[in-house]
Amino acid sequence: MVRRCLSIILAAGEGTRMKSSMSKVLHPVAGLEMIRHVARAAAAAGSSDLAVVVGRDGEAVEAAVRQDVGTVATFPQHERLGTAHAVLAARTAIADGADDVLVLFADTPLIRPETLARARAVLAAGAAVCVVGFRPADPTGYGRLVEQDGELVAIREEKDASAEERAIGFCNAGVMAFAGADALEMFDSIGNANAKGEYYLTDLVEIARRAGRSVRAIEADADEVTGVNNRAELAAVEALWQDRRRRAAMLDGVTLQDPATVYFSHDTEIAADVTIEPSVVFGPGVRVASGATIHAFCHIEQASIGEGVSVGPFARLRPGTRLAAGSKVGNFCEVKNADIGEGAKINHLSYVGDATVGDAANLGAGTITCNYDGAMKHLTEIGAGAFIGSNSALVAPVRIGGGAYVGTGSVITDDVPDDALAIARQRQVNKPGRGREITERNKAAKAARAKSGGAVISRHQS
Known part of the structure; x- marks a missing residue:
């Protein structure tokens, strides 16, 4: 029997520390909005329904998520009264009766589908609550996960923890999974008898245990539950994502000569036996076939690169570029x-x-x-086997026929037939002695300027 899963993504935070004109969760990691990373992870873990609790820029957040997930409902959170209060903004979605309910955070874009699938497996085995934990290098400030005989017995905030509990390195990551059948009853049992008067998800551990239900914890890598609150943390998460992707590429047979200087997009596709030299940036929509070489200092976006292609160094491939097998784009070239x-x-x-x-x-x-003529873009067609001489300008719309030859320095404004030679430049004229005259005149002008203290001497004065 396939278990139905609802994922609730909390995205209503103000994100004031980002100091941004748009919602924090719309800031990209590897070219993809943070919340879309989370939504994709939920979908990959088998979530068939998605509820997003929104605040600022709610319509834009919903539009972003809909690019990846067809079935999504949004719920505004008008007050900020704790994590459980935020989840209950999606009450109607919870009441719809999913088997599993995942609660995720839109600002933790590195969460892995495998981790969410493990949490769901704990629920399938009979637990009412599964808490995702991690082991930070320094646990100071985090709630500790207190376990006994394989069960999670408490989430102890540091200020309330004993010395023995503070020594625990296993900490609460915030991500949780709940049995859908009991979810609303458990949520409605959460009170706000605390200093802030807020409703906390962590109270569900005690509530479930009082009801005699099993509560378990699973461990995730510290990196994947890293949250983003400001631009410095956004850069840190970007670096973690890139490191993860670089390693995956190399394990898949891609040669990265200097991995730390290569930057991938969320959808970059690189086949085995591709070689990438230092300082290469891949924007969205790039596919590179086997045997290609991307030389140093290239920037590539929305481009398809065929087998055995050579690009760069110092080349830029812009959207719509398609390079067939064995072609070459050399140094300091731009293709669009x-x-x-x-x-x-x-x-x-x-x-x-x-x-x-x-x-x-x-x-x-x-x-x-x-x-470009100032208003419209026009097509240039260059036939098979054509040769275009150096420093030639092909003024579109224009067609250079197959096997045609364009002389160096030509400005081509008319079509060139197949196998024809086109020369579009004035014939060279040599004037004996004029070169020496120009040189002597220039030297005299330079001497006069130096004598006058560097003042500019006009042609009339000279």
Whole structure:
């Protein structure tokens, strides 16, 4: 029997320490909003229903989550009266009768689906409550998880803990799972007889135990339950995510020459036997096929890179770039919204935008597709086997035929037929002696300027 799971994501915090114009949970890690990381983890752990408790920017938070999860309900939290009060904002979702209820936090984007699945397994084995714990390097300030004979008997806040309990290194991460059948009854039993007058999820441990129900704890890695409250912590979580992804890539057969300098996006797809040199940044939507080499100092986003392709160094691939097998984009090149054919070469210092480049075509250094007229973008078509000489400008819309040859330094404004030679430049003119005259004139002007103390000498004065 498949157990139905409801995940409740708490996303109503003000996030004032972020000092941001938008909700904290919309800040990205690896190019994906934090709350979407959490929603994806819940879905991967088998959660069929999702409830998001929202506050600031509620509509934007809901819109972000809907990109990944089809069935989502949002519940506003108008007052801040503790974690249990926040969960009960989603009362109607809890009352719908899921077997398992997970309570997650939108600012812990590194939570793993495997951890949530383990918590659900504890519920399936008969527990009423499962608490996710971790072992921080320094437990100071965290609630301690007090266990006895495999059962969790208490979550003891540090101010209330004995010396023996303070020595416990197993701490409360905040993430919890509850048996759905008992969830509302347990939540309604939570009181607020405390200094702050708030309702705390941690009270459920005592409530469940008084009812004779089993309460268990599982351990997660400290990294995956790391929360984000400010920009420094956001950067720290980004670093943890990147380290995790780099290791996974290398274990999958990707060579990272200097792993710490390579940055992935949440959806980067890198095949085995790809080599990535130092200082490479992958934006969203990048796929790299086997055998490709990404040389140093490249920036790539929304691009598809085929087998055996060579990119860079110092290349930028912008959205819509598709490089077929065996093609090359050289150093200091930029490619945007272009299909580059098999074996085609775009050599150094070139810009190719809104273009198709045929198989085995060669674009010399400094080739530019002039795709923008100030209002519209236009297409440049370069046929298979064409050769574009260095420092040529191809003014779109224009077609260079297959096997055609464009002379160096040409400005091409008309189509070039297949196998034709196009030369679009003025014929060179040599004027004997004029070079020496210009040199002597320039030297005289420089001497006059020095004599006048550096004042600029106009042409009329000289």
